[in-house]
Amino acid sequence: MVVxxxxxxxxxxxxxxxxxxxxxxxxxxxxxxxxxxGARLESGALSALEAVTQxxxxxxxxxxxxxxxxxxxxxxxxxxxxxxxxxxxDQAAGAVVGVSKARHPIRIAYHLLKGGWPVxxxxxxxxxxxxxxGLEMVDPxxxxxxxxQAQWAKWKANKSAPGSTDEDDGAVLxxxxxxxxxxxxxxxxxxxxxxxxxxxMTGKPDGRIGDTPIIGAGTWADRNVAVSCxxxxxxxxRTCAARSLAAYxxxxxxxxxxxxxxxxxxxxxxRGGLIAVNADGELIVPFQTMLMYRGTYVNGAxxxxxxxxxxxxxxxxxx
Amino acid sequence: MVVxxxxxxxxxxxxxxxxxxxxxxxxxxxxxxxxxxGARLESGALSALEAVTQxxxxxxxxxxxxxxxxxxxxxxxxxxxxxxxxxxxDQAAGAVVGVSKARHPIRIAYHLLKGGWPVxxxxxxxxxxxxxxGLEMVDPxxxxxxxxQAQWAKWKANKSAPGSTDEDDGAVLxxxxxxxxxxxxxxxxxxxxxxxxxxxMTGKPDGRIGDTPIIGAGTWADRNVAVSCxxxxxxxxRTCAARSLAAYxxxxxxxxxxxxxxxxxxxxxxRGGLIAVNADGELIVPFQTMLMYRGTYVNGAxxxxxxxxxxxxxxxxxx
Numbered sequence: 001m002v003v004x005x006x007x008x009x010x011x012x013x014x015x016x017x018x019x020x021x022x023x024x025x026x027x028x029x030x031x032x033x034x035x036x037x038g039a040r041l042e043s044g045a046l047s048a049l050e051a052v053t054q055x056x057x058x059x060x061x062x063x064x065x066x067x068x069x070x071x072x073x074x075x076x077x078x079x080x081x082x083x084x085x086x087x088x089x090d091q092a093a094g095a096v097v098g099v100s101k102a103r104h105p106i107r108i109a110y111h112l113l114k115g116g117w118p119v120x121x122x123x124x125x126x127x128x129x130x131x132x133x134g135l136e137m138v139d140p141x142x143x144x145x146x147x148x149q150a151q152w153a154k155w156k157a158n159k160s161a162p163g164s165t166d167e168d169d170g171a172v173l174x175x176x177x178x179x180x181x182x183x184x185x186x187x188x189x190x191x192x193x194x195x196x197x198x199x200x201m202t203g204k205p206d207g208r209i210g211d212t213p214i215i216g217a218g219t220w221a222d223r224n225v226a227v228s229c230x231x232x233x234x235x236x237x238r239t240c241a242a243r244s245l246a247a248y249x250x251x252x253x254x255x256x257x258x259x260x261x262x263x264x265x266x267x268x269x270x271r272g273g274l275i276a277v278n279a280d281g282e283l284i285v286p287f288q289t290m291l292m293y294r295g296t297y298v299n300g301a302x303x304x305x306x307x308x309x310x311x312x313x314x315x316x317x318x319x
Numbered sequence: 320m321v322v323x324x325x326x327x328x329x330x331x332x333x334x335x336x337x338x339x340x341x342x343x344x345x346x347x348x349x350x351x352x353x354x355x356x357g358a359r360l361e362s363g364a365l366s367a368l369e370a371v372t373q374x375x376x377x378x379x380x381x382x383x384x385x386x387x388x389x390x391x392x393x394x395x396x397x398x399x400x401x402x403x404x405x406x407x408x409d410q411a412a413g414a415v416v417g418v419s420k421a422r423h424p425i426r427i428a429y430h431l432l433k434g435g436w437p438v439x440x441x442x443x444x445x446x447x448x449x450x451x452x453g454l455e456m457v458d459p460x461x462x463x464x465x466x467x468q469a470q471w472a473k474w475k476a477n478k479s480a481p482g483s484t485d486e487d488d489g490a491v492l493x494x495x496x497x498x499x500x501x502x503x504x505x506x507x508x509x510x511x512x513x514x515x516x517x518x519x520m521t522g523k524p525d526g527r528i529g530d531t532p533i534i535g536a537g538t539w540a541d542r543n544v545a546v547s548c549x550x551x552x553x554x555x556x557r558t559c560a561a562r563s564l565a566a567y568x569x570x571x572x573x574x575x576x577x578x579x580x581x582x583x584x585x586x587x588x589x590r591g592g593l594i595a596v597n598a599d600g601e602l603i604v605p606f607q608t609m610l611m612y613r614g615t616y617v618n619g620a621x622x623x624x625x626x627x628x629x630x631x632x633x634x635x636x637x638x
Contacts, residue, residue, distance in 0.1 A: 086557075090587075091557040091558060091587070092557065093556060093557050095528075097416070097441060097528065098441060116553075117553055117588075118523075118524065118527040118528070118529075118553055119552075119553040119556050119557065120527070120528040120529075120533075120553075120556065121524075121526045121527060121528070122416065122417060122441065122442070122526035122527070122528055123441070123442070123526055124525075124526065125524065125525040125526020125527070126526060128525075128526075129526075204437075205437065205440075205444065206443075206444040206447075207440045207441035207442055207443065207444020207445060207447075207448075208437040208439070208440060208441070208444070209414075209416065209437070209439040209440070209441055210437075210439075214439075214533060214534070214535070215533070215536070215556050215557065215559065216533070216535040216536060216556075216559035216562055217534070217535060220559070233438075234435075234436055234437055234438040234439075237412060237438050237439065237534050237535075238405075238410040238411065238412050238438065238534065239410060240534065240535035240539070240559065240562040243535055243559040243562050243563065243566075244562065244566070247562075247563070247566035247569075250566075268409075268410070269436075
């Protein structure tokens, strides 16, 4: 069997009440890529590593997700993007922090993984490394969309409003600004991979690094399980969420492990979600926010959506 | 009981053969800080968090360690420093990447931990954050020592030598260039903390991030155990070494967990070592390199050294 799952970010306070309509553009993007990449994963044309890379690239190109083109703007109004990727069989990994020119940050991370050393590159050096690999660089203005400019202006206005306090200065992870993307896959050879990419949070302070580029926090893959997380990054760093899930799954079911990780991040303000697949093809897509864009491909069956209500009610969808 | 342990980096190929003389300046630095900070930890004047911060600050000031003043030079001949810190009781954390002005990078990480959000700051933004906290900034030339300039010149000459291949271009983690520093502590209240600080590797490529600022890789602390690692960072990232040790220690002894982590990093080129203390006061200081500068304070007894032969022969030193 093969499995491919993707997420487009978790967001929103409170429980799912069925009152938010799913955005068809994002669902269609996920459905289309699951259909295409899932079939090629099924045929053996793609490895898990290639599948998650291509899945994330497609979501980076979809402007409504917060990664690649359509990334949210930081405090200065610029886009700085983070991404990481990991291959389960040998725990090879690649990660980039604060890139601003690459069309596909995840592809730079992929090349770092393939190159073997270094694993992690920062800022302009990461973009420059991508250029040496022949990757497409774009004008930073091409990455910016009107939607993200409007969200940034709203954040800026609230920040400057009379009566605003220091507490109001925080960056925003709301329904509008969410959209970190990720993918996990199990291929025909039983091999696993995970990838995650993001623009961060609207109004994030200059230099802030979240969990997405941190191997073990936002992304993890080993011989047993592959994980991609989304949410308030600081809590996922403090709990080393993705690696912790793998540790718990050594002793607990995948469902219990996913629930345990989300229970751990919650007290640290870590609203979010994750997707994970294990070597047996079991799959979970739990979240504790109001909603999470996510889609799954399991044995040819594709599901996309933004519910269900809470991760407590979610069980494995694999067969 | 209270426990404090420090390391000053692991390095050298092959087994310990008793042929390398320990450098008295580094041993004296460790002995002196263990005596001072250990006593204040014992009296209850210092928490584990304060103890590891001060211990690392003192080692950052010792020019023969590769952190703070005396950091190694990167490919461009500049100093860029990484550090991270974690408090076990609530897994609060702070980390800085690529700072170049702060005298004590670990103290910026400490203030990020205290501030709560963000956890991780990059480059100039991290230095600027330190300045807002009143921390001492220094002229970058003050950080540079003649020893590190000579090591860099040697690296540069080898890199440019006729007949050198791409493989020769790698950064250097040899006996001369080692010296990442770290500390772990258990205080009178039974609370744990860990901290790590480094200048990286001589000739490291621009933008390369190692394991030291990565929570879960170079540094970890929770209610059960505190860990600080040193060595070839990429392997410690790929194995999420510090967090993995904590996971293994849920089921295995501390000694077995430390050995397992070093066995895992080895196939990825991960020569190095670590120090770890658990909530029962058990302590390990294993390494798989030729030597590791390390010192321990346990119930008033201080030991410093660079042996023993291999981590296989090292057992817990706690009582």
